[in-house]
Amino acid sequence: MGCFSCFFHRRAHPPKGFPQFEDELSDVQNLKLYSYKELRMATDDFSPANKIGEGGFGPVYWGRLKHGKYAAIKVLSAESKQGAREFLTEIKVIYEIEHENLAKLRGCCVEGDHRILVYDYIENNSLAQTLLGNGHSSIQFSWRTRTKICIGVAKGLAYLHEEVRPHIVHRDIKASNILLDKDLTAKISDFGLAKLLPANMTHVSTRVAGTIGYLAPEYAIRGQLTRKADVYSFGVLLIEIVSGRCNTNSLLPLEDQFILERTWDLYERNKLVELVDTSMHGDFDAEEACKYLKIGLLCTQDISKLRPMMSTVVKMLSGQKEIDEHKITKPGLISDFMDLKIRSNPNKTASANHDPKKNTDTSISSGSDNAEHSLASSNSTTPSTMRFTDAWDQTP
Numbered sequence: 129m130g131c132f133s134c135f136f137h138r139r140a141h142p143p144k145g146f147p148q149f150e151d152e153l154s155d156v157q158n159l160k161l162y163s164y165k166e167l168r169m170a171t172d173d174f175s176p177a178n179k180i181g182e183g184g185f186g187p188v189y190w191g192r193l194k195h196g197k198y199a200a201i202k203v204l205s206a207e208s209k210q211g212a213r214e215f216l217t218e219i220k221v222i223y224e225i226e227h228e229n230l231a232k233l234r235g236c237c238v239e240g241d242h243r244i245l246v247y248d249y250i251e252n253n254s255l256a257q258t259l260l261g262n263g264h265s266s267i268q269f270s271w272r273t274r275t276k277i278c279i280g281v282a283k284g285l286a287y288l289h290e291e292v293r294p295h296i297v298h299r300d301i302k303a304s305n306i307l308l309d310k311d312l313t314a315k316i317s318d319f320g321l322a323k324l325l326p327a328n329m330t331h332v333s334t335r336v337a338g339t340i341g342y343l344a345p346e347y348a349i350r351g352q353l354t355r356k357a358d359v360y361s362f363g364v365l366l367i368e369i370v371s372g373r374c375n376t377n378s379l380l381p382l383e384d385q386f387i388l389e390r391t392w393d394l395y396e397r398n399k400l401v402e403l404v405d406t407s408m409h410g411d412f413d414a415e416e417a418c419k420y421l422k423i424g425l426l427c428t429q430d431i432s433k434l435r436p437m438m439s440t441v442v443k444m445l446s447g448q449k450e451i452d453e454h455k456i457t458k459p460g461l462i463s464d465f466m467d468l469k470i471r472s473n474p475n476k477t478a479s480a481n482h483d484p485k486k487n488t489d490t491s492i493s494s495g496s497d498n499a500e501h502s503l504a505s506s507n508s509t510t511p512s513t514m515r516f517t518d519a520w521d522q523t524p
């Protein structure tokens with residue numbers, strides 16, 4: 129079995145078992161190709177007990193690799209399958225991207241029909257489960273920890289947008305794609321994955337990936353995808369991190385359901401500090417927290433050109449650059465375009481079993497393509513879905 133998982137070196141001989149990929153892999157160093165058998169063993173035959181989550185691309189399993197290293201093993205679903213050569217070409221691009229705030233791809237499996245990605249396992253789960261989850265996390269998110277996470281995510285995104293050539297638009301910045309390592313350093317996951325979808329699968333390759341509350345209106349409605357769509361999503365995430373609440377929550381009174389609307393309202397009334405997470409018991413720098421919320425508003429402005437580049441955001445967050453308050457204009461809200469307000473069901477308002485601050489999101493799914501522009505309300509266990517099948521990719 130050992131012969132299947134070989135390291136590749138520049139101009140190395142083709143690895144035993146994979147001579148057919150000699151051309152694709154000739155200029156990649158150390159990308160590991162795993163055999164299906166090896167990954168099956170690592171995950172106890174992809175046992176449900178090892179499953180740690182499932183997103184738009186398919187299930188993710190925790191696994192223990194041969195040398196004892198822990199991995200997150202992402203099995204791409206049937207609809208994400210593309211030819212082995214095409215797949216490896218994209219994998220190479222993702223593999224070569226390295227940054228402290230980006231989750232590292234270790235290798236993949238391209239045996240037969242299988243398309244599987246192997247990442248370093250990141251110990252402390254995602255922000256969705258810890259900060260915005262239902263209170264099962266033991267992590268204390270102090271103000272310092274939050275600023276470190278925000279700056280880390282901003283740096284990782286600035287790297288994808290401004291350092292990597294050609295630049296990468298993430299498309300799916302959201303709390304569940306922000307993983308935390310043992311030191312609570314933020315690692316952005318899933319960058320570059322949109323490119324793994326086969327181009328001929330129009331309903332897949334043109335769909336909008338993501339969760340509705342994070343989506344820039346111009347992307348969700350018109351499919352205009354630029355780096356500024358990521359900046360918008362980052363702005364929403366930033367406000368979530370400062371407030372400790374999910375961007376959409378149908379359990380709250382109507383005027384509070386959408387965090388951006390609430391933030392804008394408080395900003396106009398000069399009461400932004402009311403949004404800061406009460407679980408810090410007042411132990412935070414109020415001026416800085418309000419500055420972070422204002423940066424969130426700068427990032428989510430309706431006119432995408434007005435949103436700052438991510439490198440500017442890094443400077444503003446870390447205090448190297450002042451923010452110009454007069455520049456803040458109203459956020460873009462999908463609900464302004466379509467009647468997406470999730471009407472509260474009076475029987476469903478915050479109950480004792482639910483923390484009204486926590487996650488009750490509404491997501492755009494990656495499923496079949498027969499329902500255009502449909503949305504229903506959701507709760508935390510059964511998120512409803514919305515599909516935009518007429519959106520198109522305009523990655524510049």
Ligand SMILES: Nc1ncnc2c1ncn2[C@@H]1O[C@H](COP(=O)(O)OP(=O)(O)O)[C@@H](O)[C@H]1O
Binds near residue numbers: 181
């Ligand atoms: N590298 C990783 N380390 C640890 N956990 C991970 C890793 N990648 C993904 N996960 C977990 O698997 C879950 C599912 O991931 P994914 O398929 O990307 O879907 P989504 O991002 O929509 O939640 C994530 O929410 C996260 O909890």
Ligand SMILES: [Mg+2]
Binds near residue numbers: 305317
């Ligand atoms: Mg993910």
